[in-house]
Amino acid sequence: MVYCKKLSILFLIIFLISCTGESIKDLSEIEVDLDRSEEGKLSDFAESIEYILLDYPEEFPMVWPHNVKFDKYNNIYIRDLETNQLFVFDSKGKFKNIFLPKGKGPGEFFQISDFQIVDGIAIIFDTSINKIIEFDSLGNFIEEFRIVNKNLNFFQGDSYILNFTSYNPEYDGFNFIKIEDGKDGFTGFIPIPKEKESIGNFDSQIGFMEDFHRDKVYFNVPMSYEIVSFDKKNGNLAKKQTLNFQRYTMPNEYLKLPRQEMYSLQEERNLVRDISSFFPFKGFYFYSIRQGMGKKNHVLILNEKDEIIYQKFNHVNDIDGMGILGFPWSFTKDEVVHLVSSGDFYNEYLKSFNGKKVKGSANNIHGFFKANESKLKDDYRILVKYKLKDFS
Numbered sequence: 592m593v594y595c596k597k598l599s600i601l602f603l604i605i606f607l608i609s610c611t612g613e614s615i616k617d618l619s620e621i622e623v624d625l626d627r628s629e630e631g632k633l634s635d636f637a638e639s640i641e642y643i644l645l646d647y648p649e650e651f652p653m654v655w656p657h658n659v660k661f662d663k664y665n666n667i668y669i670r671d672l673e674t675n676q677l678f679v680f681d682s683k684g685k686f687k688n689i690f691l692p693k694g695k696g697p698g699e700f701f702q703i704s705d706f707q708i709v710d711g712i713a714i715i716f717d718t719s720i721n722k723i724i725e726f727d728s729l730g731n732f733i734e735e736f737r738i739v740n741k742n743l744n745f746f747q748g749d750s751y752i753l754n755f756t757s758y759n760p761e762y763d764g765f766n767f768i769k770i771e772d773g774k775d776g777f778t779g780f781i782p783i784p785k786e787k788e789s790i791g792n793f794d795s796q797i798g799f800m801e802d803f804h805r806d807k808v809y810f811n812v813p814m815s816y817e818i819v820s821f822d823k824k825n826g827n828l829a830k831k832q833t834l835n836f837q838r839y840t841m842p843n844e845y846l847k848l849p850r851q852e853m854y855s856l857q858e859e860r861n862l863v864r865d866i867s868s869f870f871p872f873k874g875f876y877f878y879s880i881r882q883g884m885g886k887k888n889h890v891l892i893l894n895e896k897d898e899i900i901y902q903k904f905n906h907v908n909d910i911d912g913m914g915i916l917g918f919p920w921s922f923t924k925d926e927v928v929h930l931v932s933s934g935d936f937y938n939e940y941l942k943s944f945n946g947k948k949v950k951g952s953a954n955n956i957h958g959f960f961k962a963n964e965s966k967l968k969d970d971y972r973i974l975v976k977y978k979l980k981d982f983s
Contacts, residue, residue, distance in 0.1 A: 617830040619897050625839055625882055628889050631903025633910050637977040640910055642959045643684040645972045651689050653972055659921040659930055662708045675702040690730055695720045698732035704743045705798055716745050746799035746808055751826035755810060760788045769826045780828040786843040790814060803924045804873040811869045814846055818869050836863045858884040870922035874983020877927060879919050892982050911956045914939040926976040933971040
């Protein structure tokens with residue numbers, strides 16, 4: 592599909608020992624005083640809610656959903672981390688297709704390290720067998736090619752591939768690399784701070800994000816306060832934005848502690864470990880920030896000038912009264928999306944509306960609950976889509 596069909600194994604081996612670095616031209620640091628946040632209402636930033644039951648067949652259970660992505664038609668793609676299956680649903684949650692791991696032979700994948708959807712083509716990145724495999728929307732094999740690097744998150748452009756190296760200093764100390772068609776070596780972006788080298792091999796839940804409104808690709812760097820953007824046309828680094836949480840910033844030395852010890856310090860001192868989620872929208876950017884281990888869940892909205900134009904925490908759902916479950920997993924052109932288990936949803940509904948007189952309709956939470964009650968008691972997943980107000 593892109594340049595990589597031309598790359599040889601020899602070239603890919605050469606690129607690991609031949610590289611150049613590119614400096615950051617656009618740096619932005621934003622001071623965030625979380626003590627200025629006030630308690631908020633959902634209607635402060637959202638105008639409506641849609642609930643979608645993901646109705647998958649019993650023979651293909653969804654065990655551990657990890658990535659949720661949407662194409663331009665709002666079809667839903669979900670990767671299961673446990674089964675290495677890629678589910679495809681239409682915009683209303685009706686099951687359409689599933690990509691199954693079949694093996695390590697030609698035209699097959701064994702596990703999904705990351706995936707990308709481009710014009711109906713599913714691009715599956717399998718580091719266990721060093722391949723990128725392409726399938727059409729019906730699951731028919733198109734073509735494949737081999738790679739040698741083991742980075743989990745990738746983005747395939749028209750003439751390049753971007754990788755997040757996950758704090759692995761092996762790539763000349765860069766946290767991102769770009770491999771280009773017809774060129775030896777790789778270009779490195781964002782040097783890894785020495786104190787963060789080898790802190791973990793992170794499989795980012797959202798990975799590289801294509802902007803629906805700009806020719807940009809974004810990455811929310813785990814265990815940091817950095818949002819990095821790249822030019823989609825050429826894969827070059829465009830900008831690095833850093834949020835500064837001042838006294839709630841987690842010291843870097845905590846990141847190498849045993850996880851439970853780190854979590855205890857995070858909770859005790861109300862620290863922010865990283866940016867829980869970041870999504871680009873037309874004219875503004877949405878951030879969710881978890882303070883402590885969830886004592887305060889902040890929503891920040893910044894404009895194109897990197898100015899904070901909205902900042903509140905622990906929002907109450909005043910739109911339909913349902914409790915807000917979980918945190919934003921993904922985004923569409925104008926929505927942030929939560930993914931919750933049907934059991935949690937069922938119990939929260941009963942808790943939220945216990946003893947209250949409700950009236951169901953096809954377009955509200957009560958109609959949704961009544962229509963799907965039997966499946967909500969079972970093991971399914973629900974997408975909750977909050978349509979955002981226009982902050983541009």
